[in-house]
Amino acid sequence: MAEPSKVIHIRNVGHEIAEADLLQLLQPFGNVSKIALLQMQDLHNSVSALQYYSTVQPSVRGRNVYMQFSSHQELTTDQNSHGRNSDQESEPNRILLVTIHHMMYPITVEVLHQVFKAYGYVEKIVTFQKSAGFQALIQYQSLQEAMDAFGALHGFHKPIIAYRTASKGLSASYAQMGRAAMITAAFGGTLPPGVTGTNERCTLIVSNLNTDKINEDKLFNLFSLYGNIVRIKILRNKPDHALVEMADGFQAELAVHYLKGAVLFAKKLEVNYSKYPNITSAPDAHDYTTSSLNRFNSNVIKNYRHCCAPTKMIHISALPQEITEDAILNHVSEHGSVVNTKLFEVNGKRQALIQFESEEEATEALVSKHATSLEGNTIRISFSQMQSI
Incomplete structure (x- = not known):
């Protein structure tokens, strides 16, 4: 293996993989200063990235890629290859x-x-x-x-x-x-298969809910993975039905695409567009327009990239610095069988991956424990697209 270097060599990169996809893998560890091979801003960031990906298989658009230190300590730009008057800066x-x-x-x-x-x-x-x-x-x-x-x-x-x-x-x-x-x-230049991006309806009707376990906040925790939530209303005359109003039609389409057929509390969800354009403000409609827990008020691009159907793996962030794996397990294990866990740090912030036995268990943990307090911190939970840890 080569000596540690700021330059990382990545193998098995397919023709469909763009620079943005590779940046998404490495930028959590620090600024990337060049892309050819791939050079991190400093040696510490480079070492941290390879230490992390020695235990977690990096994957880009479903293709496993492989990283190692390059024999190059620095990447240089050949100015002559573009000519002196090139618009490409070094x-x-x-x-x-x-x-x-x-x-x-x-x-x-x-x-x-x-x-x-x-x-x-x-x-x-x-x-x-x-x-x-x-x-x-x-x-x-x-x-x-x-x-x-x-x-x-x-x-x-x-x-x-x-x-x-x-x-x-x-x-x-x-x-x-x-x-x-x-x-x-x-989404890397191409929308997920089946998503048109042309829907303009913002309100969804969700049915076949488990009336003993569901409430508006749990629905918010799930649907807010795909966009900002305006209001949610559980129908009193049909308590296994709820209306969910998203901020725009594209976010509503993502929710339909990824959540139709998902299993929550032993019930297979039906998610469709409602005939109502919005949910009228009323005492029985929970309003989330000013909620700080809406995920798409900042880092919009990053949040769209992470949209996916429910998986067996959840990602937990905003953890206390002194948190232990045992404390995290005690917080979430009531919702299913935990197969594996990993506690790690990115840019000085503690995060965790928890792998459950099934998508249903991971979904239950997410809707029940997102935005709950753990040792004084309000934690955030989302699905991870990683296959294993």
């Missing part, structure tokens, strides 16, 4: 040069802002026309924001909502285009 900076080829629709500053603001605070946008095509300079507040945008949007080409000149007018169409690009980029 080092990342907070200003992006964006070139749009084969532009089918007018692109305005507003559209660009809608797309790029998802990755950070955009300070300035300047657009111009060059021989290479329509171009823009986009300046972020920080280097990391610019790198996140580059990793997610470089090479992006597939919008999910067609340009429309319907009665909503041009401005609405531009906004739709920008949001479409942001969402598609979050």
